[in-house]
Amino acid sequence: MNESDRALVDRFCDMMAAEVGASRNTLLAYRSDFEAAAAALGSIEKAGPKELERLGEAWADLAPSTVARRSSALRRLFGFLMDEGYRPDDPSAALPKPALRRPLPKVLDTHEVEAMFAEVEGRAQSGQPIALRNLALLELLYGSGLRATELVSLPRRAVRQGQPFLMLRGKGDKERLVPVSERAAGAVAEWLKHVPVDSIWLFPSGKKHLSRVRLFQLVRDMAALAGIAPDRVSPHVLRHAFATHLLAGGADLRVLQALLGHADIATTQIYTHVDAARLVELVNARHPLADQPR
Incomplete structure (x- = not known):
């Protein structure tokens, strides 16, 4: 990058x-593009x-x-340069526009989630601390739709008895009710x-909180105990299950957007496609005429 371009990029990043309020990582990503x-x-x-x-x-x-990401970055840069008078035009209409198809998220059905809960709850009845911790983790993942980072970094007093919600600071440093x-x-x-009692974390691990990897x-491990292939399950899959099952139960898309903390409702709309895909699969598998030859 020549010095003139670098100076303009510096002004854009400033x-x-x-x-x-772009983060350091966001600015580094822009510079790389x-x-x-x-x-x-x-x-x-x-x-x-x-x-x-x-x-x-x-x-x-x-x-x-x-x-698409690089084109988006350039589009924003050219708009800034024209608005600030650094160039007289915005040529970004000529940028590549690749067709993107958002992949459908992996989802567990309700029977699989129930099987996980049955296994984890059964072990929690022993009163063993590890089993009680795992049940609390599973309840918050599936019951509240938390992201992995949001869950492991919860403060000790985040969940209070008799309070049906918690205030969460999530992705993009935005607060939402969960x-x-x-x-x-x-x-x-x-x-x-x-x-x-002196822990500042709800799920402590050593001097810090439980890691996302752990x-x-x-x-x-919980999935395997319930007889579910472990490679089908992750914290994010349980978040997807939370969203998909709520939508199937009649939840409003805007409410779901707020619960998940999505900045753009287009991100939330992916769950309408998931539900539609499952309906098509159900019709093809269960409809009386599905197996009839033409």
């Missing part, structure tokens, strides 16, 4: 940090529609999601009896 674009264009500052059209060929071997069922609150209360391992 704006993103000050006005949008701009470096790649500059290598293909020669100069971002002087690039016009013809140069941008050639990016499609230069990036032909890249994944569509990578091309529902806590009576079952989950009860499981957490039993686990709290074994949490050191949570991933625990969830897979």
Whole structure:
């Protein structure tokens, strides 16, 4: 990247940090995409529609999601440069527009989730601290739809008896209310009896809290105990199950968006496709005419 482009990128990143609150990692990702674009264009500052059209060929071997991300970054940069008077036009209409197909998330059906709970609850009846902790983890993952990082980093007093929700600071440093069922609150209360009183975490591990990697391992172990293939289950799969089963039960899409903490409802709409896909599968498998020859 030449010095002129670097200076413009610096101004753009300063704006993103000050006005949008972009994190360090986000800014590094932007810089990486701009470096790649500059290598293909020669100069971002002087690039016009013809140069941008050639990016499609230069990036032909890249994944569509990578091309889409780089195009999005350049589109935002060119808009900034025109708004601030650094260039007279915005050529971003010529950027590649790869067709993206969002993959459907893995989902467990209700019977599989019930099997996991039956196994974990049975072990928790022993009163063993590890078993009580695992039940509390499972209740909050499936019952509240928490992300893995949100769950393991919960403060010790995050879940309070008689309070049907907790205030959570999640992805993007945004706060949201998360529902806590009576079952989950009860499981957490039993686990709290074994949490050191001086711990600042609900799920402590050494001097810190339980790690995301360890949570991933625990969830897979729970699945295996219930006779479910471990590679089908993860903390995020349980979050997907929370969303899909709520939607199937009649939950409003906007409510689901708020519960999951999605900034864009388009992200939440993926669950409508999941539900539709399951309905098609059900019709093909169970309809009386499904096996009849034409």
